[in-house]
Amino acid sequence: SLLFVGLTGRELFGNNRGWPAAVILVGCLGMLVRAHEILTDNALLTGCAVMLYGYALSLRRAKLAGLFLGIGLGIGFLSKGFIAPMLFLLISIGLLLFRNWRTRGYFTTLGIALLCALPWLTVWPYLLYQHSPELFIDWAWTRNIGRWFSHTRSGDFHEVLYYLKALPWLAWPAAPLAAWTVWEARKRIWQEAEFQLLLICFIVMLIALSFVPDINDQNAMPMLLPLALLATAALS
Numbered sequence: 165s166l167l168f169v170g171l172t173g174r175e176l177f178g179n180n181r182g183w184p185a186a187v188i189l190v191g192c193l194g195m196l197v198r199a200h201e202i203l204t205d206n207a208l209l210t211g212c213a214v215m216l217y218g219y220a221l222s223l224r225r226a227k228l229a230g231l232f233l234g235i236g237l238g239i240g241f242l243s244k245g246f247i248a249p250m251l252f253l254l255i256s257i258g259l260l261l262f263r264n265w266r267t268r269g270y271f272t273t274l275g276i277a278l279l280c281a282l283p284w285l286t287v288w289p290y291l292l293y294q295h296s297p298e299l300f301i302d303w304a305w306t307r308n309i310g311r312w313f314s315h316t317r318s319g320d321f322h323e324v325l326y327y328l329k330a331l332p333w334l335a336w337p338a339a340p341l342a343a344w345t346v347w348e349a350r351k352r353i354w355q356e357a358e359f360q361l362l363l364i365c366f367i368v369m370l371i372a373l374s375f376v377p378d379i380n381d382q383n384a385m386p387m388l389l390p391l392a393l394l395a396t397a398a399l400s
Contacts, residue, residue, distance in 0.1 A: 194381060198381070216393075
């Protein structure tokens with residue numbers, strides 16, 4: 165996670181922004197609390213960090229970016245099921261709102277990413293189904309897709325604002341620096357590709373993770389990535 169957030173910081177903001185991005189991430193209180201624990205959320209964080217690097221690299225090296233994006237998607241999928249594919253789909257669509265991303269290179273990246281992710285997305289579920297169709301249904305529906313539909317139908321969204329209340333301490337000290345970056349660059353924030361990427365990632369993660377059945381602070385860890393990178397932009 166630290167390696168790839170550092171690579172993303174360097175890719176987006178220059179060669180001197182790699183180490184600061186990693187240091188800001190590891191210094192967030194949410195990381196201090198959870199990073200030493202054996203949680204699938206930490207593996208999901210790594211998958212999201214690799215995905216984010218793939219998106220950033222697609223602006224310059226489309227084919228290599230697709231490789232990283234697919235690997236990150238696969239890591240995220242094998243860590244916590246369908247959350248990573250959902251984030252990949254929504255972020256990929258969200259970036260198409262901007263002209264900077266409606267390019268042949270970006271579509272090439274997405275195509276290669278899907279090809280590279282295919283083994284990760286199919287081999288283990290196939291082996292599980294071969295071993296036990298009942299366990300496959302339990303994993304795919306009861307504990308993943310079905311839980312989301314049940315949660316949505318229940319209308320129990322009393323914790324939907326949990327992350328807005330938790331992020332000020334989970335993402336401290338990155339959050340105020342990220343907010344300063346957005347304020348300082350407010351006149352050009354939606355015109356520059358690096359800010360478009362980080363803001364779309366944060367908004368998608370915030371909305372998507374606020375409507376999953378499990379609302380807790382470790383689920384918010386992927387949101388630390390775009391916040392730490394936005395904070396890196398405000399380093400000076």
